[in-house]
Amino acid sequence: MIELLLCAIQESQQPTWHNDIYPLMLSHCQECHDGHGAGPFELLTYESVSNRASFIVELLDAKLMPPWLPSQKGLPLQGERCMSEQQIELFKSWVSNGKLKGEGPEIIVCNEEPNTYKLSGQTNPQTPWIIPAESGIRWHEGVLDKRTFVLPIGNSGTVKANKVVYQTTAPQAVQMVGFVFDGSGQGVEVDNWDAEPGYEMMGDIGWVPSGVHGKIGPGSGGIHIPKGYYIEIPTESHLIAETHFRPTGKEEQLSSSVRIWETSESDARKLLPILTMIRRIVLEPEEQHAVEGESIQLEHDVDVVGITPRAGAECESMRLSATMPEGKEVILLDIQKWDPHYGETVFLESPVRLPMGSVITSRWVYNNSASNPRNPFNPSKNVDLARRTGIAHFILHSAAAESNDEEAILAWNLKLLRQRQRPTNNSNE
Amino acid sequence: MVRTFFLGIAVLLSGCQHDSSQHQLLDGEAGELSVLLFTSTDCPIANALVPEFKRLQTEVEEHGGSLTCVHTWQTRTTDEIEKHEVEYGFYPESFVDTKHELVNHFNVTVTPEVVVMLFDEHASPQLMYQGKINNLFDSPGNRRDRATEHYAEDAIRNAMNGISISPDYRKPVGCIIEQMND
Numbered sequence: 128m129i130e131l132l133l134c135a136i137q138e139s140q141q142p143t144w145h146n147d148i149y150p151l152m153l154s155h156c157q158e159c160h161d162g163h164g165a166g167p168f169e170l171l172t173y174e175s176v177s178n179r180a181s182f183i184v185e186l187l188d189a190k191l192m193p194p195w196l197p198s199q200k201g202l203p204l205q206g207e208r209c210m211s212e213q214q215i216e217l218f219k220s221w222v223s224n225g226k227l228k229g230e231g232p233e234i235i236v237c238n239e240e241p242n243t244y245k246l247s248g249q250t251n252p253q254t255p256w257i258i259p260a261e262s263g264i265r266w267h268e269g270v271l272d273k274r275t276f277v278l279p280i281g282n283s284g285t286v287k288a289n290k291v292v293y294q295t296t297a298p299q300a301v302q303m304v305g306f307v308f309d310g311s312g313q314g315v316e317v318d319n320w321d322a323e324p325g326y327e328m329m330g331d332i333g334w335v336p337s338g339v340h341g342k343i344g345p346g347s348g349g350i351h352i353p354k355g356y357y358i359e360i361p362t363e364s365h366l367i368a369e370t371h372f373r374p375t376g377k378e379e380q381l382s383s384s385v386r387i388w389e390t391s392e393s394d395a396r397k398l399l400p401i402l403t404m405i406r407r408i409v410l411e412p413e414e415q416h417a418v419e420g421e422s423i424q425l426e427h428d429v430d431v432v433g434i435t436p437r438a439g440a441e442c443e444s445m446r447l448s449a450t451m452p453e454g455k456e457v458i459l460l461d462i463q464k465w466d467p468h469y470g471e472t473v474f475l476e477s478p479v480r481l482p483m484g485s486v487i488t489s490r491w492v493y494n495n496s497a498s499n500p501r502n503p504f505n506p507s508k509n510v511d512l513a514r515r516t517g518i519a520h521f522i523l524h525s526a527a528a529e530s531n532d533e534e535a536i537l538a539w540n541l542k543l544l545r546q547r548q549r550p551t552n553n554s555n556e
Numbered sequence: 557m558v559r560t561f562f563l564g565i566a567v568l569l570s571g572c573q574h575d576s577s578q579h580q581l582l583d584g585e586a587g588e589l590s591v592l593l594f595t596s597t598d599c600p601i602a603n604a605l606v607p608e609f610k611r612l613q614t615e616v617e618e619h620g621g622s623l624t625c626v627h628t629w630q631t632r633t634t635d636e637i638e639k640h641e642v643e644y645g646f647y648p649e650s651f652v653d654t655k656h657e658l659v660n661h662f663n664v665t666v667t668p669e670v671v672v673m674l675f676d677e678h679a680s681p682q683l684m685y686q687g688k689i690n691n692l693f694d695s696p697g698n699r700r701d702r703a704t705e706h707y708a709e710d711a712i713r714n715a716m717n718g719i720s721i722s723p724d725y726r727k728p729v730g731c732i733i734e735q736m737n738d
Contacts, residue, residue: 167600178629182732191697260644261607262702272701299600373699376606377644440701466697500694505704 142221143229144173151218152176155193155210159346165298166346177226184222187215194344194469196436200461201447203476205353240292240386248278248366249384256324258300258372258379272373275337276325277318278366278385280308287357287395290388291341292349297372297379302468303344305330305337305369305435310361329514330369334544336516337369338435339400341524344471353474356432356526357395360387373468396526398432399536401425403447403489404517406547410441410495410510419519420490426539428482428528433474434460438519440467440501441510444492447521452484460521466501472524480528491519515548581624581651581658584675589621589715591708592671593648593689594664596629597640599731601693602668606644608690609668612708613648619716624649626658628667628733656736662686666730670708674715685711688726695729 142148152160152170162169170176176183186192193208221227250256262272295301307314309332317326330337340358341350352358366385405419431449438445447460457479481487497505512518527533584590593609595602609625616623625648627637632652641647653659662671672685690703707726714721 167603168598174631178734179731181734185732186696189695189697261604374604375600376603500698500700503701 141224141227142217143227144176144221145229145231147217148176148221149173149231151210151214155208155214158208159193163298164346164348165301167299173228180222180226184219187218194346194466196462196464196466196469197473198461198463201458202460202479205474205476243388244290244292244386245286245288245389246280246282246360246387247385248280250276250278250324250382252382254324255296255380255382258297258381259374260376260378261374273329273369273371274325275314275328275330275367275369276383277314278368278383279315280360280364280366280385280387282360282362282364284362286360286387287390287397288360288387289352289354289357289390289392289395290349291358292386292388293343293368293383294348294385295370295381295383297375297381298345300372300375300379301345301370301381301383302373303342303371303470305342305437306340306350307332307335307337307367308340308358308360308364309335309367310364312363312365314367315365325370330367331514331516332367334516334541336400336402336437336520336522337367338437338472338522341433341472342435342437342470344469347471350472351474352390352398353432353478355392355395356398357390357392358398358524371468396430396530397533398524398526399429399533399540401429401487401523401525401536401540402517402520402544403487403523404437404520404547405489405491406515406517407513408439408493408510408518410493412495412507412509413497414493414495417493417495418490419493420488422486422488423543425481425483425485425487427532427536428480429523429525429536430478430480430528431459431475431523431525432478433472433524435472435522435524436460436462436465436470437517437521438465438467438470438491439512440503441493441495441499442467442491442519443494443499445519445521446490447523448488448490449479449481450486450488452482459523472522474524478526481525487523489521515544582673582681584622584673584679584681586675586677586679588675589616589619589712590673590675590681591616591621591623591712592626592658592662592673593623594626594628594653594659594662594667594669594671594733596627596667596731596733597632597636598629599667601666601696601730603644604692604699605668605689606646608692608703608706608708609648610646612670612689612712613646615709615712621712621716622649624651626650627652628656628659628664630654630656630736656733659733664733666728666732668730669728670711672708672711672715674718682720683724684715684720685724688728693729696731 156170160166160170195208442465448458450456497507613623673681689708691705692703
């Protein structure tokens with residue numbers, strides 16, 4: 128694609144909608160802007176794009192669209208959405224050359240998933256949750272723009288899933304959704320406390336963090352586990368979906384459903400969570416550039432396949448890196464401009480082996496000043512927040528290099544969680 | 557400041573008090589307040605502010621003023637606007653600025669953007685405030701959970717007492733209005 132575009136520029140042909148821009152919209156915008164998805168309008172017709180071309184140029188220059196948080200400093204990731212400089216230049220030159228239409232066929236895009244899923248579940252469509260027109264409700268001093276829903280799956284045995292597709296009736300209001308497939312029954316028990324759909328608490332189940340089975344952002348619509356790996360869905364599961372929403376100015380009725388595909392690969396390997404985190408964060412009002420982090424040392428060889436980030440709105444940037452026993456450092460994931468709404472699970476282009484003894488280091492930079500537009504408080508307040516699964520964390524979705532290490536890795540991860548939980552007066556745990 | 561601005565081409569969409577196709581949007585009586593909200597039904601930044609628009613409408617109308625939504629998308633149809641009104645439960649007086657006459661007159665750059673006018677003793681419109689409505693958005697993509705500063709509301713309250721506020725212009729954040737080709 129890039130080569131094609133370069134050619135087009137070199138030959139100094141004037142770019143047209145049909146030859147140049149429509150393909151760009153299909154590859155980079157259609158995922159969300161097809162008129163039914165997370166994006167607020169379709170961007171697949173000449174009229175729609177040419178009538179907001181200046182606005183699009185501004186957003187492309189600011190790297191706001193297509194939304195993609197990870198920077199190029201980390202390892203290459205699957206499905207990177209960002210547009211190259213050449214592609215941005217091509218769009219700009221189309222605009223400055225008078226937004227020529229050119230000629231070509233209208234292509235109809237059909238994105239139906241094949242109907243071969245193994246399991247499915249949904250919230251009760253008779254009792255949708257009403258997303259308010261604007262934010263305002265506060266709970267425990269936090270901003271209440273999230274709710275956890277419980278979708279019964281009811282599988283009779285464990286399932287090795289490699290794809291989870293999630294749909295909502297309010298795709299523009301729903302932002303990030305974190306998943307846990309819970310076989311313990313705890314989620315449904317909490318949900319049954321009252322007749323309202325879902326509950327106000329987070330989607331963690333005990334020590335299991337929300338997002339352990341992936342987290343989606345607006346438009347991504349699901350989790351696609353790379354070839355060769357799977358997530359295990361325990362028997363009699365419920366999908367616990369911690370759902371973050373951003374009011375759209377009108378009341379929206381939210382119901383959701385999920386479909387789950389099973390891997391056909393007999394030798395696929397199970398993804399296990401390894402958590403590195405900060406359990407508690409304490410910030411003074413107006414405190415900026417506060418750096419928090421921890422290092423953990425691996426006790427087994429693992430292959431890191433995917434990463435799920437978590438942090439609050441006051442966080443500005445984050446980095447996850449690993450130092451191998453022989454001293455080589457790899458940046459696994461680097462996010463310069465954090466936005467919790469787009470904090471989805473990412474999968475590495477190719478998994479990276481971290482041998483036993485590797486040190487995983489995580490680092491978050493916080494800005495608690497009122498000038499940070501994401502700070503919910505103006506003037507800024509003291510922040511003192513804790514969560515046993517991490518107020519900020521990275522989940523490294525990893526496979527054991529030796530399958531008989533799986534139990535030991537899970538036990539090691541749980542031991543670390545318990546250690547961090549110990550009460551301490553020192554906030555720099 | 558133009559005294560009267562005839563919008564012969566503007567499409568009048570709702571509001572029974574105006575039955576003429578020539579709406580005198582910049583015409584008013586001495587002491588009257590007129591608020592123009594430049595908007596677009598599919599701009600997510602404007603839509604997120606609809607609850608604020610409703611509060612402004614109540615405020616303005618309680619004091620006998622008028623609030624009008626000016627749609628900046630030239631080909632926006634009556635059907636589309638009515639559908640949007642039902643969805644959002646917001647039924648303002650609405651215009652489609654098909655030739656961008658109002659957009660150009662006020663140098664409006666984005667949606668949403670507000671223009672607050674007060675008609676002086678000679679029934680001539682005085683611009684009291686223009687620009688940003690509140691601080692829900694710091695920039696596109698940088699959104700607060702809720703607005704903590706309400707510039708349009710402050711301007712309207714002051715204007716009702718004949719006081720203009722400072723600054724009387726704040727750069728608005730929103731969806732850039734595409735310039736017309738012709």
